[in-house]
Amino acid sequence: MSNSLLPKNTSNVFTQETLEKVLVALRQPFSIAVLASVGVHGLLWAALPNFLAETEKIPDTKQRVQTVELSPAEQSQLPQFGINPIPQTLTPAKPSKPAQSATKLPDPKLYNDPSLYNFPILEPPPPIVFPLLGLPPGLDFKLPPIKKTPSKPPADQAIKPPKSPEKTEPKKTDADTPKTPVDPTAPARLDKLSPEQLTALRQQGERLGQLRTLYTFNGPDTKEKAGGVFQANATTFIDLAKKITGGNADDSRLKTPERVTGVFPKEACPFVRGFRNASFAAIVKPDGTLAEPPTVLLTTGFKGLDNAAIDDITSSVKNKKFGDGSKFQLIRFDFIFDPKTSCSASDKRA
Secondary structure: HHHHOOOOOOHEEEHHHHHHHHHHOOOHHHHHHHHHHHHHHHHHHHHHHHHHHHHHHHHHHOOOOOOOOOOOOHHHOOOOOOOOOOOOOOOOOOOOOOOOOOOOOEEEEEHHHHHHHHHOOOOOOOOOOOOOOOOOOOOOOOOOOOOOOOOOOOOOOOOOOOOOOOOOOOOOOOOOOOOOOOOOOOOHHHHHHHHHHHHHHHHHHHHHHHHHOOOOOOOOOOHHHHHHHHHHHHHHHHHHHHHHOOOOOHHHHHHHHHEEEEOOOOOHHHOOOOOOOEEEEEEEEEOOOEEOEEEEOOOOOHHHHHHHHHHHHHHHHHHHOOOOOOOOEEEEEEEEEEEOOOOOOOOOOO
Protein backbone atom coordinates (compact mmCIF):
# COMPACT_ATOMS: atom_id res chain seq x y z
CA MET A 1 0.00 0.00 0.00
CA SER A 2 2.83 2.35 0.90
CA ASN A 3 4.67 1.52 -2.34
CA SER A 4 1.59 2.30 -4.38
CA LEU A 5 1.52 5.87 -3.08
CA LEU A 6 4.97 6.64 -4.62
CA PRO A 7 5.17 7.38 -8.35
CA LYS A 8 6.78 4.74 -10.51
CA ASN A 9 9.16 7.12 -12.29
CA THR A 10 10.76 8.52 -9.10
CA SER A 11 14.27 7.30 -10.01
CA ASN A 12 13.90 8.67 -13.54
CA VAL A 13 12.91 12.10 -12.23
CA PHE A 14 15.91 12.23 -9.90
CA THR A 15 18.23 11.07 -12.70
CA GLN A 16 16.96 13.64 -15.17
CA GLU A 17 17.13 16.51 -12.64
CA THR A 18 20.66 15.49 -11.63
CA LEU A 19 21.84 15.30 -15.24
CA GLU A 20 20.32 18.68 -16.05
CA LYS A 21 22.03 20.29 -13.05
CA VAL A 22 25.36 18.69 -13.95
CA LEU A 23 25.08 19.86 -17.58
CA VAL A 24 24.23 23.38 -16.47
CA ALA A 25 27.21 23.34 -14.12
CA LEU A 26 29.55 22.09 -16.86
CA ARG A 27 28.48 24.96 -19.13
CA GLN A 28 29.72 27.49 -16.62
CA PRO A 29 32.99 29.28 -17.54
CA PHE A 30 34.55 28.20 -14.27
CA SER A 31 33.80 24.50 -14.95
CA ILE A 32 35.12 24.75 -18.53
CA ALA A 33 38.34 26.36 -17.24
CA VAL A 34 38.79 23.63 -14.59
CA LEU A 35 38.28 20.82 -17.11
CA ALA A 36 40.64 22.44 -19.62
CA SER A 37 43.29 22.90 -16.93
CA VAL A 38 42.98 19.28 -15.80
CA GLY A 39 43.25 18.05 -19.41
CA VAL A 40 46.33 20.15 -20.22
CA HIS A 41 48.11 19.13 -17.02
CA GLY A 42 47.26 15.49 -17.68
CA LEU A 43 48.80 15.68 -21.17
CA LEU A 44 51.93 17.30 -19.78
CA TRP A 45 52.17 14.68 -17.03
CA ALA A 46 51.90 11.87 -19.57
CA ALA A 47 54.24 13.32 -22.23
CA LEU A 48 56.95 14.90 -20.09
CA PRO A 49 58.75 11.62 -19.12
CA ASN A 50 59.05 10.67 -22.83
CA PHE A 51 60.59 14.04 -23.66
CA LEU A 52 63.09 13.72 -20.83
CA ALA A 53 64.01 10.17 -21.91
CA GLU A 54 64.81 11.34 -25.45
CA THR A 55 66.94 14.29 -24.33
CA GLU A 56 69.04 12.39 -21.79
CA LYS A 57 70.87 9.85 -23.99
CA ILE A 58 73.72 7.88 -22.49
CA PRO A 59 76.85 8.06 -24.70
CA ASP A 60 77.97 4.76 -26.20
CA THR A 61 81.49 4.07 -24.88
CA LYS A 62 81.80 0.74 -26.72
CA GLN A 63 81.61 2.25 -30.22
CA ARG A 64 84.51 1.04 -32.44
CA VAL A 65 86.74 3.53 -34.31
CA GLN A 66 88.97 2.61 -37.27
CA THR A 67 92.68 3.35 -36.91
CA VAL A 68 95.26 3.98 -39.68
CA GLU A 69 99.00 3.35 -39.23
CA LEU A 70 101.29 5.88 -40.96
CA SER A 71 104.64 5.03 -42.49
CA PRO A 72 107.83 6.92 -41.55
CA ALA A 73 107.69 8.85 -44.83
CA GLU A 74 104.13 9.92 -44.16
CA GLN A 75 104.98 10.87 -40.60
CA SER A 76 107.81 13.13 -41.82
CA GLN A 77 105.33 15.09 -43.92
CA LEU A 78 103.23 16.00 -40.91
CA PRO A 79 103.83 19.53 -39.49
CA GLN A 80 105.76 19.73 -36.24
CA PHE A 81 103.80 21.37 -33.41
CA GLY A 82 105.87 23.13 -30.76
CA ILE A 83 106.46 26.37 -28.89
CA ASN A 84 108.98 28.77 -30.42
CA PRO A 85 111.55 29.97 -27.88
CA ILE A 86 111.39 33.61 -26.93
CA PRO A 87 114.43 35.53 -28.09
CA GLN A 88 116.59 36.76 -25.26
CA THR A 89 116.96 40.21 -26.80
CA LEU A 90 113.34 40.99 -26.08
CA THR A 91 112.80 42.12 -22.53
CA PRO A 92 109.38 42.65 -21.02
CA ALA A 93 108.40 46.28 -20.91
CA LYS A 94 107.96 47.77 -17.51
CA PRO A 95 104.33 48.50 -16.76
CA SER A 96 103.65 52.21 -16.75
CA LYS A 97 102.27 53.64 -13.53
CA PRO A 98 98.75 54.92 -13.84
CA ALA A 99 98.43 58.65 -13.66
CA GLN A 100 97.39 59.75 -10.23
CA SER A 101 94.09 61.55 -10.27
CA ALA A 102 93.76 64.95 -8.71
CA THR A 103 90.84 63.86 -6.51
CA LYS A 104 91.68 62.11 -3.27
CA LEU A 105 90.02 58.79 -2.55
CA PRO A 106 88.25 58.43 0.77
CA ASP A 107 89.98 56.71 3.61
CA PRO A 108 89.37 52.93 3.32
CA LYS A 109 88.97 52.77 7.10
CA LEU A 110 85.63 54.48 6.69
CA TYR A 111 84.26 51.45 4.85
CA ASN A 112 85.29 49.18 7.74
CA ASP A 113 83.14 51.04 10.23
CA PRO A 114 80.55 48.45 11.39
CA SER A 115 78.10 51.20 12.43
CA LEU A 116 77.50 52.00 8.74
CA TYR A 117 75.98 48.58 8.15
CA ASN A 118 73.60 48.45 11.09
CA PHE A 119 70.45 48.39 9.03
CA PRO A 120 67.11 48.02 10.86
CA ILE A 121 65.63 44.55 10.78
CA LEU A 122 62.41 44.63 8.83
CA GLU A 123 59.50 42.57 10.05
CA PRO A 124 58.30 39.86 7.64
CA PRO A 125 55.19 40.80 5.69
CA PRO A 126 51.89 39.43 6.94
CA PRO A 127 50.79 36.11 5.42
CA ILE A 128 48.62 36.41 2.36
CA VAL A 129 45.24 34.81 2.95
CA PHE A 130 43.42 33.92 -0.24
CA PRO A 131 39.62 33.73 -0.12
CA LEU A 132 38.04 30.32 -0.43
CA LEU A 133 36.81 29.56 -3.90
CA GLY A 134 33.22 28.45 -3.79
CA LEU A 135 31.61 26.03 -6.19
CA PRO A 136 29.53 27.49 -9.02
CA PRO A 137 25.83 27.65 -8.35
CA GLY A 138 25.10 24.76 -10.72
CA LEU A 139 27.17 22.20 -8.74
CA ASP A 140 25.76 23.08 -5.35
CA PHE A 141 22.77 20.77 -5.35
CA LYS A 142 21.41 18.45 -2.68
CA LEU A 143 19.26 15.36 -3.05
CA PRO A 144 16.02 15.40 -1.08
CA PRO A 145 16.18 13.28 2.06
CA ILE A 146 14.52 9.87 1.89
CA LYS A 147 11.81 9.51 4.49
CA LYS A 148 11.30 6.13 6.10
CA THR A 149 7.67 5.10 5.97
CA PRO A 150 6.35 2.50 8.40
CA SER A 151 5.38 -0.81 6.89
CA LYS A 152 2.02 -0.80 8.62
CA PRO A 153 0.38 2.39 9.79
CA PRO A 154 -1.23 2.23 13.22
CA ALA A 155 -4.93 1.51 13.28
CA ASP A 156 -5.78 4.53 15.38
CA GLN A 157 -4.09 6.91 12.90
CA ALA A 158 -6.62 8.21 10.43
CA ILE A 159 -5.84 9.90 7.16
CA LYS A 160 -6.14 13.64 7.73
CA PRO A 161 -7.66 15.79 5.01
CA PRO A 162 -5.30 18.28 3.31
CA LYS A 163 -4.99 21.63 4.99
CA SER A 164 -6.73 24.56 3.41
CA PRO A 165 -4.47 27.38 2.18
CA GLU A 166 -3.80 30.02 4.82
CA LYS A 167 -5.43 33.36 4.34
CA THR A 168 -2.98 36.17 3.69
CA GLU A 169 -3.62 39.44 5.40
CA PRO A 170 -3.78 42.54 3.19
CA LYS A 171 -0.68 44.70 3.22
CA LYS A 172 -0.83 47.88 5.23
CA THR A 173 -0.61 51.09 3.25
CA ASP A 174 0.83 54.44 4.31
CA ALA A 175 -2.65 55.63 5.18
CA ASP A 176 -3.07 52.84 7.77
CA THR A 177 0.24 53.54 9.58
CA PRO A 178 -0.03 56.15 12.35
CA LYS A 179 1.95 59.33 11.67
CA THR A 180 4.26 60.73 14.33
CA PRO A 181 3.29 64.17 15.59
CA VAL A 182 5.41 67.07 14.33
CA ASP A 183 7.16 69.17 16.97
CA PRO A 184 6.17 72.84 16.42
CA THR A 185 9.43 74.01 18.06
CA ALA A 186 11.64 72.05 15.64
CA PRO A 187 13.58 74.15 13.07
CA ALA A 188 11.93 74.36 9.68
CA ARG A 189 13.55 72.93 6.57
CA LEU A 190 15.14 75.27 4.03
CA ASP A 191 12.58 74.39 1.37
CA LYS A 192 9.79 75.48 3.72
CA LEU A 193 11.24 78.86 4.69
CA SER A 194 9.94 82.10 3.28
CA PRO A 195 12.20 84.51 1.36
CA GLU A 196 12.30 86.84 4.39
CA GLN A 197 13.48 84.00 6.62
CA LEU A 198 16.18 82.98 4.13
CA THR A 199 17.41 86.59 3.94
CA ALA A 200 17.55 86.75 7.74
CA LEU A 201 19.59 83.51 7.85
CA ARG A 202 22.07 84.87 5.30
CA GLN A 203 22.47 88.11 7.24
CA GLN A 204 22.98 86.15 10.45
CA GLY A 205 25.71 84.06 8.82
CA GLU A 206 27.47 87.17 7.47
CA ARG A 207 27.32 88.81 10.90
CA LEU A 208 28.80 85.71 12.53
CA GLY A 209 31.69 85.79 10.05
CA GLN A 210 32.36 89.46 10.85
CA LEU A 211 32.38 88.76 14.58
CA ARG A 212 34.88 85.94 14.12
CA THR A 213 37.16 88.35 12.27
CA LEU A 214 36.82 91.05 14.98
CA TYR A 215 37.43 88.68 17.88
CA THR A 216 40.23 86.49 16.54
CA PHE A 217 43.39 87.06 18.59
CA ASN A 218 46.17 88.87 16.71
CA GLY A 219 48.62 90.47 19.13
CA PRO A 220 51.80 89.94 21.17
CA ASP A 221 51.73 86.63 23.04
CA THR A 222 54.50 87.33 25.58
CA LYS A 223 55.24 90.11 28.07
CA GLU A 224 58.54 90.97 26.35
CA LYS A 225 56.87 91.38 22.97
CA ALA A 226 54.10 93.50 24.49
CA GLY A 227 56.69 95.79 26.14
CA GLY A 228 58.48 96.29 22.82
CA VAL A 229 55.23 97.12 21.00
CA PHE A 230 54.21 99.62 23.71
CA GLN A 231 57.59 101.42 23.61
CA ALA A 232 57.56 101.72 19.80
CA ASN A 233 53.97 103.05 19.69
CA ALA A 234 54.65 105.53 22.53
CA THR A 235 57.66 106.98 20.66
CA THR A 236 55.56 107.39 17.50
CA PHE A 237 52.79 109.15 19.49
CA ILE A 238 55.27 111.64 21.09
CA ASP A 239 56.64 112.56 17.66
CA LEU A 240 53.10 113.09 16.34
CA ALA A 241 52.19 115.25 19.37
CA LYS A 242 55.23 117.50 18.83
CA LYS A 243 54.19 118.18 15.24
CA ILE A 244 50.56 118.97 16.14
CA THR A 245 51.02 120.97 19.37
CA GLY A 246 54.30 122.75 18.54
CA GLY A 247 55.44 122.25 22.13
CA ASN A 248 52.29 123.84 23.67
CA ALA A 249 51.04 120.71 25.41
CA ASP A 250 50.37 119.39 28.91
CA ASP A 251 51.68 115.79 29.22
CA SER A 252 50.99 115.28 32.91
CA ARG A 253 48.18 112.82 32.14
CA LEU A 254 50.59 110.59 30.26
CA LYS A 255 52.27 109.76 33.58
CA THR A 256 48.95 109.45 35.49
CA PRO A 257 46.64 107.73 32.99
CA GLU A 258 42.86 107.52 33.09
CA ARG A 259 41.84 103.98 34.14
CA VAL A 260 38.67 102.70 32.48
CA THR A 261 36.72 99.54 33.44
CA GLY A 262 33.28 98.18 32.70
CA VAL A 263 33.65 98.39 28.92
CA PHE A 264 33.08 94.95 27.38
CA PRO A 265 30.92 94.39 24.27
CA LYS A 266 28.18 91.83 24.69
CA GLU A 267 28.95 90.38 21.26
CA ALA A 268 32.47 89.45 22.43
CA CYS A 269 31.23 87.04 25.11
CA PRO A 270 31.29 83.88 22.93
CA PHE A 271 34.83 84.64 21.70
CA VAL A 272 36.89 86.30 24.50
CA ARG A 273 37.58 84.63 27.85
CA GLY A 274 39.56 86.18 30.69
CA PHE A 275 40.96 89.65 31.42
CA ARG A 276 42.46 91.82 28.70
CA ASN A 277 44.54 95.02 29.18
CA ALA A 278 45.05 97.78 26.63
CA SER A 279 46.51 101.30 26.53
CA PHE A 280 45.57 104.24 24.27
CA ALA A 281 46.63 107.88 23.90
CA ALA A 282 44.76 110.92 22.62
CA ILE A 283 45.59 114.56 21.73
CA VAL A 284 42.86 116.94 22.89
CA LYS A 285 42.74 120.50 21.55
CA PRO A 286 42.24 123.50 23.85
CA ASP A 287 38.58 123.65 22.68
CA GLY A 288 38.01 120.10 23.97
CA THR A 289 37.92 118.21 20.65
CA LEU A 290 40.22 115.48 19.40
CA ALA A 291 43.06 116.62 17.16
CA GLU A 292 43.60 113.07 15.84
CA PRO A 293 41.87 109.72 16.37
CA PRO A 294 43.11 107.93 19.51
CA THR A 295 46.40 106.05 19.08
CA VAL A 296 46.76 102.42 20.19
CA LEU A 297 49.79 102.09 22.48
CA LEU A 298 49.15 98.48 23.54
CA THR A 299 46.49 96.39 21.79
CA THR A 300 44.30 93.77 23.41
CA GLY A 301 44.89 91.47 20.46
CA PHE A 302 41.22 91.66 19.50
CA LYS A 303 40.18 94.30 16.99
CA GLY A 304 36.64 94.40 18.35
CA LEU A 305 37.81 95.30 21.88
CA ASP A 306 40.17 97.98 20.52
CA ASN A 307 37.30 99.54 18.54
CA ALA A 308 35.10 99.56 21.66
CA ALA A 309 37.87 101.37 23.60
CA ILE A 310 38.30 104.02 20.86
CA ASP A 311 34.53 104.66 20.82
CA ASP A 312 34.53 105.07 24.61
CA ILE A 313 37.46 107.57 24.47
CA THR A 314 35.70 109.62 21.78
CA SER A 315 32.53 109.73 23.87
CA SER A 316 34.33 110.67 27.13
CA VAL A 317 36.28 113.52 25.47
CA LYS A 318 32.99 115.07 24.31
CA ASN A 319 31.35 114.79 27.73
CA LYS A 320 34.32 115.60 29.98
CA LYS A 321 36.53 118.70 30.11
CA PHE A 322 40.29 118.21 30.26
CA GLY A 323 42.53 121.18 31.23
CA ASP A 324 41.79 124.90 31.42
CA GLY A 325 41.59 125.46 27.66
CA SER A 326 45.01 127.05 27.20
CA LYS A 327 47.10 124.06 26.08
CA PHE A 328 46.81 120.82 24.22
CA GLN A 329 46.22 117.86 26.49
CA LEU A 330 48.10 114.61 26.00
CA ILE A 331 46.00 111.93 27.74
CA ARG A 332 46.63 108.23 28.21
CA PHE A 333 43.76 105.78 28.78
CA ASP A 334 44.36 102.33 30.31
CA PHE A 335 41.49 99.84 29.79
CA ILE A 336 40.77 96.64 31.72
CA PHE A 337 38.31 94.38 29.87
CA ASP A 338 36.54 91.94 32.19
CA PRO A 339 34.00 89.49 30.68
CA LYS A 340 32.16 89.26 34.01
CA THR A 341 30.80 92.78 33.56
CA SER A 342 28.75 91.83 30.49
CA CYS A 343 28.77 88.04 30.03
CA SER A 344 26.75 85.41 31.84
CA ALA A 345 27.17 81.69 32.32
CA SER A 346 24.52 80.99 29.67
CA ASP A 347 26.58 82.57 26.89
CA LYS A 348 27.86 79.77 24.68
CA ARG A 349 31.38 79.88 23.42
CA ALA A 350 31.72 80.05 19.64
